[in-house]
Amino acid sequence: MLRYTMIRTVWVFIILITILSINFILLKNAPEYPPTIEEQREIYYARQVSDGYMTIELERDPEMVETIRQELRNPAESDEYTIIRNAWYRDEGDQFRIYKPVPLINQYFNWVRNIVTEWNWGVSTRVQANVPVYDILLSRIPVTFQLNIVALFFYIPIGFALGILAALRKNSFLDNFISVAVMILISLPSFVTMTFLVLVFGYGLGWLPVQFPPADVTGTIRYTAFILPVLGLSFGALASLTRTSRAELSEVLTSEFLLLARTKGLTQTQAVLRHAMRNSMVPLVPGIIASFVGLLSGSVIIEVIYSIPGTGRIFIRAMTQNNYDFNLILGITAFYTIISLFAILLVDLSYGLVDPRIRMGARK
Amino acid sequence: MDYKDTNPEVDKSKLQFVQRDEKIFDKKFETKPVGYFKDAMIRFVKNKTNVVATVILFTLITLSILIPTFTSKNYTTLEPRMAFLPPRVPVIENFGMLDGTVYVENQQIVTSTIDPDTGLGIPDPTRYPTDYINMDTLVNYDIACSEVSENCSGGEVNFANREADSASTFKAPGNFFPALADLPFVTVDVSELQLSGGSTLSVLVNDGSGNYVSIGDVTDVGEQSFNIIDAVANPDDVFFYSTELRFLFENSDPSDYVRLNAIELSSNASTDPLYVASGYDLATFETLDGTGRLSRFGATITMSSFEFDAYGAALGDYRIDTFSKAEYEEIVQSHGDSCSVINNPDNPEGWYLSEGCPVREVVSTSEPVVVDGVEYTSYEVIMNYGLYAGYDEVPYYLAGTTNTGRDLFNLAWVALRTSLLIGVSAALVNITIGIIYGAISGYYGGKIDILMERFSEIIARIPFLVVLAIAVAYIGPGITTLFIVLIVSGWIGVASVTRTQFYRYKGREYVLASRTLGAKDSRLIFRHILPNGVGTIITASILSIPLVIFTESTLSYLGFGIGHGQSFNLGPIEFSGVSIGVLLADGRAEIISRPYLTIWPAVIISILMITFNLFGNALRDAFNPSLRGSE
Secondary structure (H helix, E strand, C coil), X not given: CHHHHHHHHHHHHHHHHHHHHHHHHHHXXXXXXXXXXXXXXXXXXXXXXXXXXXXXXXXXXXXXXXXXXXXXXXXXXXXXXXXXXXXXXXXXXXXXXXXXECCHHHHHHHHHHHHHHHCCCCECCCCCCCCEHHHHHHHHHHHHHHHHHHHHHHHHHHHHHHHHHHHHCCCCHHHHHHHHHHHHHHHCCHHHHHHHHHHHHHHHCCCCCXXXXXXXXXXXXXXXXXXXXXXXXXXXXXXXXXXXXXXXXXXXXXXXXXXXXXXXXXXXXXXHHHHHHHHHHHHXXXXXXXXXXXXXXHHHHHHHHHCCCCHHHHHHHHCCCCCCCHHHHHHHHHHHHHHHHHHHHHHHHHHHHHCCCCCCCCCC | CCHHHHCCCCCHHHCCXXXXXXXXXXXXXXXXXXXXXXXXXXHHHHCHHHHHHHHHHHHHHHHHHHHHHHCCCCCCCCCHHHCCCCCECCCHHHHCCCECEEEEEEEEECHHHCCCCCCCCCECCCCCCHHHEEEEEEEEEEEECCCCCCCCECCEEEEEECCCCEEEEEECCCCECCCHHHCCXXXXXXXXXXXXXXXXXXXXXXXCCCCEXXXXXXXXXXXXXXXXXXHXXXXXXXXXXXXCCEEEEEECCCCCEEEEEEEEEECCCCXXXXXXXXXXXXXXXXXXXXXXXXXXECXXXXXXXXXXXXXXXXXXXXXXXXXXXXXXXXXXXXXXXXXXXXXXXXXCCCEEXXXXXXXXXXXXXXXXXXXXXXXXXXXXXXXXXXXXCCCCCCCCCCCCECCCCCEHHHHHHHHHHHHHXXXXXXXXXXXXXXXXXXXXXXXXXXXXXXXXXXXXXXXHHCCHHHHHHHHHHHHCCCHHHHHHHHXXXXXXXXXXXXXXXXXXXXXXXXHHHHHHCCCCHHHHHHHHHHHHHHHHHHHHHHHHHHHHHHHXXXXXXXXXXXXXXXXXXXXXXXXXXXXXXXXXXXXXXXXXXXXXXXXXXXXXXXXXXXXXXHHHHHHHHHHCCCCCCCC
């Protein structure tokens, strides 16, 4: 077990580093979008230099200065480019101060060093110019986590209860009703359900707020504002949990050992609670952990629809066309990658924890 | 247990052997053998819900192909006058629902249109033509307003200063010429005031020599009068008296105010006041100096609500200020007799046209402008849109129209076709990659399998947000990005199913036998193993299609997929850039005022997803008899 755990953990770290590295290299290689305001741009490039992503060079040769000036003015007309992409040419009269990106591989190692030694994920360029990405994330993560965890605690008990109910009353009216509801809920895209929830309970009946209140609003609205996004987020997960728990439980209910338990004289309730439930849990617990990852990425669209100031909404803002904020995107995707990978690690380990019969990594 | 109960005795003479004299080992089976697919089909048909779902699904697919092909509607032109029409459905319209009318609320009325009999006013006729307002449903009501506008009437006005310990002067517009001999006086009607120590509101008038002096302070609630003559030291010397009405407000606290109902200038000569200011007039007082601030309280504005025939208005008459003469003549010629000119006795500049002509009336003509030797003249005309655009009768837009005036009902089918096409083609690519990858990985096993498994695990672990970010960074939002996001990790499901199937069959005896006979790898893969696992693989593939459509609509909804104006070609057919996700994203902007824009596309995609999932599950159950308990 220990050996298996270690292998899985190491493997997760390998995947994590691979994904983050690919992501960093590809995004850094794309055309950059520095801050638009001049002063912020200066601060930004100075920081890039101090973080080791750029170097400063001076161009004093009058001929070159003129060429660069020409090319900066009409970028399309010059055939031979002297301008380097993602570099910043600061015109200082008779000379150019050039902020040149260092080779990508050096940037990469500097990036790793900055993260490992200083936990420095770079600064935002467009969304909140020159604010450290980690600070932005830190202010956004709590809302997203609150939302997802409330959703998790909302759908797990209800999903289990409905699944058990449907399995125990198999082929009754209730079972059929639950099955139909599950089929519908599982098929509806979350943005459709969310839109209708807002339309009916927000605008139509006026019971609940139509969008998430700003952070300075206090009172009950802080709590009621969670109801709609939690519902919109968890309907799909709720339906699939109901479906799998019904399937698992009804399979266990038909097995011989349950018949044996009944013949030994256990009541139906005892048999179900002690024997059937525990056995049906085995595939369910990992499924629930995995669903948290789905929930997290599904919350992006819910955050956009309901204007929730979470990580998903800031991600979409950082992805505004021709206004990309790559450092922020890098930070947010790293966040999502880390969460999902560790959830998957938990899934792998949970098989062994939930069901002691499974000995992970054991030789045959 | 009684033996006889279960085995009733049978007379031995009635028993006989089935065959005694014939050999049966070469006899043909009387029943046909049930093959793998037939068996699956039998199981598939047994579940009635799934059959119904499958029929609905295939109806949807057929309609999405047929409706855009057979409707003559053009999906590229814009028709702004037909934009945002509500749904109108035959039969149901007779019950007062979905009849093409909208209930318009909170429209400010034009005061001059108030009908003396009913006391009801109507809003601006250029926006809501009177003919199409259902007068039975028209109601007027007052709501509070605080803006300085003539439409806001009544109420009181606060005189106040923004800062503490300051003074400011307010002035009534204009000059007044009261005769001093008639003893004119200013009446101030105060409804409320809050004055801390040292704060005053005083009335200032001309003292006869151009200086403004106070004739008294407002001290209490109620009407107070101030005689102008008090300001003038020697009334007999003033030959011609004129004055402005000024009010000096001095305060010690910024929360101090005086709330006025009205200000009157009257004299003893007449009972009618010379000047009255209340409500709006008071709010238009000028602030001469200081930090004075006027604000209105309790003013109201009259609004109207009514049912409005949106279709009638859209197809009805409308005015075009500059309509080119050439186009006018073309219309007149093409309509022949129905466009004969009738003189307009009231307007010598213009003329009427006979009934049935798209141009109802020419109001005026402009001076010709000569550009490059060609003469251009424009007319101001009143057109009938229904006749002009060729609507013989009021159309039925079952789901209303979009912001560009397109029929949403038909457009949703076009969108569905696009969504399906993207879904199916991305799924096909995924299935192809998945089967090849899974086959290689499963068939060869060993080190190759381990390496390929690790690779696909890494790919599967990349969150789709990462792929989206990279694709958007390099390509920008659009169809290519959409395909990349759909394909990067989409094939993994099919690959792992295929791999499992290969592990299951590659060790079987018949495969070994074939291998012993010298069959090549490709023959073993494609002839012997793949056909056996095909049921499971098909199911996994079919179930991946709704997932792809789901992702497509989500991305398009967020604005990273396709969008209006984009189009892509597949062979000779051009597909529009409108998918269900795009329609829903459009509807989101209008969700409060026009929910029908969202409802119809949402219904379509919901039905599609539900039936697709049911169909996929039915296939899974049909191909997998060992699957118990899950539908």
